[in-house]
Amino acid sequence: MKRFYDICKQHHLKITPQRVAVYEAVSDSAIHPSADLIHKRVRETFPNISLDTVNRTLLTFADVGIIDIVEGQGDARRFDPNLDEHHHLYCLGCNTIVDFYDETLNQIKISKAIKEKYTIVSKRVYLKGFCENCSKQA
Numbered sequence: 001m002k003r004f005y006d007i008c009k010q011h012h013l014k015i016t017p018q019r020v021a022v023y024e025a026v027s028d029s030a031i032h033p034s035a036d037l038i039h040k041r042v043r044e045t046f047p048n049i050s051l052d053t054v055n056r057t058l059l060t061f062a063d064v065g066i067i068d069i070v071e072g073q074g075d076a077r078r079f080d081p082n083l084d085e086h087h088h089l090y091c092l093g094c095n096t097i098v099d100f101y102d103e104t105l106n107q108i109k110i111s112k113a114i115k116e117k118y119t120i121v122s123k124r125v126y127l128k129g130f131c132e133n134c135s136k137q138a
Ligand SMILES: [Zn+2]
Pocket: 091, 092, 093, 094, 095, 096, 130, 131, 132, 133, 134, 135
């Protein structure tokens, strides 16, 4: 939460109760929620808040580096409060995106050819498969 306040201050973002609620809804969720899901959560406290407002708030947060955007599989954008170096497993069973940490994957080197062509700012391995729960059920 401290990081949230710090970054807001740095970027002169007004800390409104709505913004705090949106941030809390993202960071309380371990599943990389979509704006829709966050909207449902925040509406429990702020019944009048619109999906559009929630969406814009999330994009502002992503802009200033409070959260990260996870590119979905053609579905809605998902948001990620975890800014530590980590990787993602996308579960084909329950649609969850699970964070995982792996030193071997962290060590993956970006080839010279790619570095010459692009400017790389971060690196994340994206696996597709089934999460622990769904694997057990199969
Ligand atoms: Zn699953």
